[in-house]
Amino acid sequence: MKENDILTVTIIDDNHMGNGIAKKDDITIFVPKTVTGDIVQIKIEKVKKTVAESKVIKIIERSKNYQEPLCPYYNECGGCDLLHISYNKEKKLKENYIKKLFKDYEKKIISLDRENYRNKVTLHVKDNKLGIYQKESNNLTKISHCLLLDNDINKLIAILEKIDLNKIKEIVIKKGEGLLLSITGSINNNDLETIIKNKKVKSIYQNDKLIYGDKYLKVKLGNLTYNVNNNSFFQVNSKCAEKLYNYIKDNVESTNNLLDLYCGTGSIGIYLHEKADFITGIEINKDSVICAKKNIENNNIKNYKIVNSDASNIKGKYDTIIVDPPRSGLSKKVINILNKSSASKIIYVSCNPSTLKRDIELLKNYDLKDINIYNMFPATKHIETVCLLTAEKEK
Ligand SMILES: C[S@@+](CC[C@H](N)C(=O)[O-])C[C@H]1O[C@@H](n2cnc3c(N)ncnc32)[C@H](O)[C@@H]1O
Known part of the structure; x- marks a missing residue:
């Protein structure tokens, strides 16, 4: 098989990225926006040893699993990946992906509306x-x-x-x-x-x-009000974020020192302010830090301090550490610091399951206790997860 080959294939499987999967000569071919049972003519775009990428040039037959997308821009626009399958199937594919990645964990994905959720x-x-x-x-x-x-x-x-x-x-x-x-x-x-x-x-x-x-x-979350400006990060799906924050709150016992690492506008730490004697937030983006300080002041919170710095600049001892890094995950330096920390619990919020999996394997002094999956970005391939990790032994 080589680039520009034209093939007619039947889709035999599909994944949470919105790709149908076909096989030819022991090569797995990914076919965007198709579903099991579709028969399509494709053009091979890239071939790497055992996998190939392709694009659809002609639909020969649509399967009963295919759903007509409700969006007129779907075939061109880069925003969504999964509008050609039902919402139920989307949820199943995302659950299966996490189950495959984290073998012992079989969880239902927490999903709200598929439409009008983005802020x-x-x-x-x-x-x-x-x-x-x-x-x-x-x-x-x-x-x-x-x-x-x-x-x-x-x-x-x-x-x-x-x-x-x-x-x-x-x-x-x-x-x-x-x-x-x-x-x-x-x-x-x-x-x-x-x-x-x-x-x-x-x-x-x-x-x-x-x-x-x-x-x-x-922006309101629960009974708290947050300030957002032009450059600061805020969760794009407020209703789902509230569910996720409640899960974190339920899983943090009353604690002395809490670290909110990659804290953005301070939203998680502020949500948990009654659970800790003292909270430290670390965030690299100056605008987010300004918003975080404003949020702390406006919500009349006295026990939360924000540091404008790289995440690796962790000082002091913490009982519980929450990390919510960008898609690239934790740096090696942060992993080393966490492995040496005295925290009995780490709560890892992630928007990228593959860097999450990598980092959990590197956090050798912590055991994975639970995973919760959130459909924070319905109709797209993205998945949000929260993991509870506990210290393997008392330090
Ligand atoms: C996924 S957001 C989480 C924000 C926050 N926890 C929330 O729920 O709103 C990741 C945050 O990490 C910050 N960030 C990225 N790289 C960083 C670094 N090296 N050190 C500290 N913060 C960083 C980003 O600016 C962003 O605010």
């Missing part, structure tokens, strides 16, 4: 059109709405489509108690007036400078 979108502009990049490319799919986005964001997109996008490169929209826009490029005054007429819009940033409204957008 954030990044839109790009190309040739005066507003849209989302296609997978691994700078080609843009123009969109007027998105199935995954909160409806207030969709209503704003309908307004943004009509403004002069000539000097704009990117627009980020966040939803909390209102909407925040962060524009890269320049917007003219008439268009600014048009946007402001939408009363849901509370803040507009242009090239990181506040040009309208409030500095912070307020």
Whole structure:
């Protein structure tokens, strides 16, 4: 088999990434956006020893497992991976993937709505059109709405489509108690007036400078209110994040010293503030740190201190450590520090099961006790998990 070969194949299996799987000459071929039973004509794009990537050039027959995607942009847009299968099947595929990765753990995935769950979108502009990049490319799919986005964001997109996008490169929209826009490029005054007429819009940033409204957008989780600005991280699926935070809260016993590593805007530590005498948060992003400090102050929390630093700069002793790293997982330096720490429990929040698996194997002084799986990003291939790890022996 070689690049550019054209083949007709039957899909014999499928995975949580949205790929159908076909076999030919002992080579496993991944076929995007197909499902078991589909018969398709494909073009081979890449071949590596026993696996190949392909693209569909013709549908010959769709199987009964295929579901007509509800989104008109699905075949082009790089946002979703799983709208061609049912939500039930998506959940099963994600559960099976985690079960295969962590052999002793068979868990039901915690899933809420598949649509309108996202509180954030990044839109790009190309040739005066507003849209989302296609997978691994700078080609843009123009969109007027998105199935995954909160409806207030969709209503704003309908307004943004009509403004002069000539000097704009990117627009980020966040939803909390209102909407925040962060524009890269320049917007003219008439268009600014048009946007402001939408009363849901509370803040507009242009090239990181506040040009309208409030500095912070307020986002509610449980009975706490968090501040988010143009650059700070916040969980994109607030309802699911609340479930995840409650699970963490239920699994942290009252503790003296709690470390919230990779703390972002401090959301997890703040959620747990009644569980610890003292909490330290460590976060590298300056904007997130500013928001975290504001969140601590606004929620009248007295026992949480934030340090603006790399995660490896851990000082002091902790009973419980929560880590919530980016997709790349924990650095070797952080792993070494954790292995030597006196913490009796580590709670690992991860948006990337493969780096999670790698890191858990490296955390040799800790045993995996439980995993919870969250469908934080329905219709996409992404999976969020929380792992409970306990110290193997008293230190
Ligand atoms: C997945 S987010 C978690 C945020 C937070 N726990 C929450 O739930 O909102 C990961 C965070 O790690 C931060 N980060 C990335 N690399 C870091 C590093 N080397 N040291 C400290 N923080 C880092 C990012 O800025 C981001 O805020």
